[in-house]
Amino acid sequence: MSIQSDIKSSIKSIQRGTLVFAGGDANKSGTISAVNTLRVRINSPEVIVDDASGGTVIYYYWQMINSTTVRCTRNLSGGTPTCPYEVIEYR
Numbered sequence: 865m866s867i868q869s870d871i872k873s874s875i876k877s878i879q880r881g882t883l884v885f886a887g888g889d890a891n892k893s894g895t896i897s898a899v900n901t902l903r904v905r906i907n908s909p910e911v912i913v914d915d916a917s918g919g920t921v922i923y924y925y926w927q928m929i930n931s932t933t934v935r936c937t938r939n940l941s942g943g944t945p946t947c948p949y950e951v952i953e954y955r
Contacts, residue, residue: 907950
């Protein structure tokens, strides 16, 4: 068995989305299909430069709130940055 097929067989699901912050939002949550929270990894940029607010650097912290909710918290309010995410659930 190849490494590529081993990796594919170990992944149960991949869910992608984008959260859009409103001006005063400190955090934003999104709903996904249910996953086993003990077997997930969230892939997303931890730092995004918000060009809409003059190049401000914004730091993000991601967490699974429960089996169907992913939440992103940012260090600065203001602007309306978008933050993409990818939730990978392993078998």
